[in-house]
Amino acid sequence: MAAMNMVQALNSAMDVMLGRDPDVLIFGEDVGYFGGVFRVTDGLQKKYGRERVFDTPITEGGIVALAVGMGAYGLRPIVEIQFADYIYPAMDQLISEAARLRYRSGAEWFAPMTVRAPCGGGIFGGQTHSQSPEALFTHVSGLKTVIPSNPYDAKGLLISAIEDDDPVVFLEPKRLYNGPFGGRPDQPAKSWAGHPDAEVPLEHYRVPLGKANIVRAGQAATVLAYGTMVHVALAAVAECGIDAEVIDLRTLSPVDVETIAASVDKTGRCVIVHEATRFSGYGGELCALVQEHCFYRLEAPIERVAGWDTPYPHAFEWQYFPGPDRVVQALRRVVEA
Numbered sequence: 001m002a003a004m005n006m007v008q009a010l011n012s013a014m015d016v017m018l019g020r021d022p023d024v025l026i027f028g029e030d031v032g033y034f035g036g037v038f039r040v041t042d043g044l045q046k047k048y049g050r051e052r053v054f055d056t057p058i059t060e061g062g063i064v065a066l067a068v069g070m071g072a073y074g075l076r077p078i079v080e081i082q083f084a085d086y087i088y089p090a091m092d093q094l095i096s097e098a099a100r101l102r103y104r105s106g107a108e109w110f111a112p113m114t115v116r117a118p119c120g121g122g123i124f125g126g127q128t129h130s131q132s133p134e135a136l137f138t139h140v141s142g143l144k145t146v147i148p149s150n151p152y153d154a155k156g157l158l159i160s161a162i163e164d165d166d167p168v169v170f171l172e173p174k175r176l177y178n179g180p181f182g183g184r185p186d187q188p189a190k191s192w193a194g195h196p197d198a199e200v201p202l203e204h205y206r207v208p209l210g211k212a213n214i215v216r217a218g219q220a221a222t223v224l225a226y227g228t229m230v231h232v233a234l235a236a237v238a239e240c241g242i243d244a245e246v247i248d249l250r251t252l253s254p255v256d257v258e259t260i261a262a263s264v265d266k267t268g269r270c271v272i273v274h275e276a277t278r279f280s281g282y283g284g285e286l287c288a289l290v291q292e293h294c295f296y297r298l299e300a301p302i303e304r305v306a307g308w309d310t311p312y313p314h315a316f317e318w319q320y321f322p323g324p325d326r327v328v329q330a331l332r333r334v335v336e337a
């Protein structure tokens with residue numbers, strides 16, 4: 001075991017897989033010599049060579065298309081899209097090719113590829129460096145979508161994604177790269193040092209895709225969150241004193257309906273928190289799932305706390321970014337209903 005931040009844990013996952021499997025390779029913009037804009041691939045080209053860790057031109061569609069072809073012929077590519085905001089030129093390749101390959105070939109061909117991308121705000125990146133597009137990928141049959149909230153899960157989930165025979169979109173909350181964060185602008189992210197989820201095994205291990213984690217047990221309400229919002233939710237619960245159960249979804253597609261339903265059946269109340277735009281956001285699907293599975297146990301309307309229905313505003317980032325205050329208000333509404 002070693003204390004790691006999320007950058008180091010993700011780097012360790014790729015290091016382990018490059019060492020274990022000669023079919024694993026990494027490519028993307030600046031991932032080689034420079035080690036990635038957030039240093040997540042730092043040192044891997046030097047260790048494994050330019051044939052297995054290499055830089056590409058600025059062509060997101062080409063990067064993902066190359067990964068589809070490599071995956072179909074038996075390789076396991078890990079590609080980095082420098083920011084999730086830049087992934088849109090590759091959507092045709094992701095949706096029409098990667099996600100459909102198994103189906104259209106009658107399971108003769110697969111696309112065992114992992115697409116990594118930093119996502120989310122909280123770093124004053126503005127409208128084209130702060131987006132959370134996870135709902136777009138969960139809508140696509142054949143794609144798996146993963147968002148970790150801590151270093152231990154980040155390494156285990158990334159290893160599971162690389163070893164999976166289907167394409168996985170692996171979104172990394174850049175606000176969490178260097179430390180956990182409670183969601184207030186005047187409180188910078190704390191170091192992961194001493195955090196229990198920062199103790200990461202050096203060797204190979206998996207965190208299963210499709211399985212949520214109850215990070216705080218409670219009786220009064222259920223909070224569903226993922227990525228950065230897990231820490232915001234925990235901060236909100238600590239501030240208001242409501243005995244809420246906080247669930248880190250970890251995998252958005254496939255989602256762990258069983259864990260969600262069991263928790264809401266127990267508490268009778270549900271608050272959903274995500275950073276992305278509210279309208280047609282992933283929280284809408286969670287609302288539908290809770291309604292379908294837990295209708296007769298609900299004691300209050302489901303609450304959603306999310307970003308505004310606007311482009312990500314640089315000047316008003318901390319009004320857009322869901323913080324503890326908004327989560328506390330939602331918790332009080334469901335508990336007092």
